[in-house]
Amino acid sequence: MDRSQPGPPARWFSALILVILGTLLSSSLPARTAEEPPLTVPLIKLEYPGNPPNIRMLYVNILRLGNRKINQPILLDTGSSGMTIDCTAVLPVKLCSSKGIKITKNLELDGITVTIEKTVMNYGTYDEYGNVAFARVAFGSPGSPASTEASIPFLIRYKTVRRSTGEIVGGRLWPKGIFGISPIGGGGPNQMFKSPMDAVSAGNGLRKGYYLSPIGTNWRACTNEDANCPTVEALHIGIPDSVKSGFKTQKWKTADKRYNFPTIGSCILLKEKTTCRPTLYDTGNSTIVIADHPPKDLGGSTDVGTKVAVKIAMLGEWKFDTSYGSELEFSPTIGHNIVGIRYFERNSLLVDLEAKEIGVRIGN
CATH class of the missing domain: 2.40.70.10 (Acid Proteases)
Structure with missing residues (x-):
């Protein structure tokens, strides 16, 4: 072997050592846990x-x-x-x-x-x-x-x-x-x-x-x-974060200290009358409850096909026609609106227990 020939530069050895160390470290670290489906x-x-x-x-x-x-x-x-x-x-x-x-x-x-x-x-x-x-x-x-x-x-x-x-x-x-x-x-x-x-x-x-x-x-x-x-x-x-990003979210609030359910601000539009209140989205209720007196031309009841719009502050608007006569109820004393099961037919609700947020998604 001709020892008069120059050997590889020192930086070549340094790079080789870094590669070896990197390989050893990566093999010793636990693999990142894959995201599970809900x-x-x-x-x-x-x-x-x-x-x-x-x-x-x-x-x-x-x-x-x-x-x-x-x-x-x-x-x-x-x-x-x-x-x-x-x-x-x-x-x-x-x-x-x-x-x-x-x-x-x-x-x-x-x-x-x-x-x-x-x-x-x-x-x-x-x-x-x-x-x-x-x-x-x-x-x-x-x-x-x-x-x-x-x-x-x-x-x-x-x-x-x-x-x-x-x-x-x-x-x-x-x-x-x-x-x-x-x-x-x-x-x-x-x-x-x-x-x-x-x-x-x-x-x-x-x-x-x-x-x-x-x-x-x-x-x-x-x-x-x-x-x-x-x-x-x-x-x-x-x-999953990818699912939450498809919802509009707010910190949840309570309508009143008497109640133990979360609300977000929503407005219900009926015959050009708008009632904006804290609103409960409630799977346990079959009706829409408006915290107000009924419009005078309704006479306290609604007909099938009455047009209703629910506007959720900064989050979107959902419209539907009533499907039976008593689907809308009026209760001016409760202080909050209730949107029942009809909302869940076409729309989604999210509850993030970590961030204490409620999210809605209008439509599929």
Whole structure:
């Protein structure tokens, strides 16, 4: 070997060392976790088959409480916080009575803790009486269930009472419970009954929260008891940034300290009269409630085909024609508008639990 020939320059060795070090470092670092898709939960579309007609609702199926198989649809409600479920869907029938759950001490049953603490949950026109209970909750599809990460408090109800008359109500078509997914507030002692969604983790790379995609305009009369209602894959848990960017969002607010649901500013336009109020977007309501007196030429009622426009401040405008006579209601004393199930037929709602934001998306 002719040692008189010059060797490679020193910088060549330095570059080689940097390449080797870079390779070693990159192989030792964990790979970036890929973004998972949101978990999609099927919802049940139910049109009440009796009178009054046109009562339309969304239900979600409760699969298990603790280790106990339940398989009970309950009402999905973006306008309330916390879960309630009928006693007979959870406990042996012999323990259930309209006078109370027949226990004298806390009961442990298949991963469910039923306490002797009684409480009342308040809804629009009725109250639910029950006992505080704790369990992990699994809901949605048996093949791909969503589940809370730990036990959460909820209400096992033993009676439902119409507040105005004190009448105990129920029966075959009455909802067997409420799945309240409002992200703020709570019910029960010290507002302990929170949204079950607070306890459901998002997938890798997703924001904690959920969104509802359009459920469609086709409805048919059916019942959960007959298991003849259609389902739609409309509830999505975990929010990709790419999905959120398609929504217009605002920080959520409460209409009043009395309420535990989120609102965003919206204006409802009806016959050249505009009512701008904090507005609740509510899957648990079949009507549009305007916090104002009706226009004088309506005479307190609306005809089928009455044109309505809902304008969401800085977010967009949604227009529709009423499909039945009592679809619009007027309540000047409540202080907030309510936009019910019709909104969700063609439009979307997003709740970002990390940023405390609500988003709307007009149209598909």
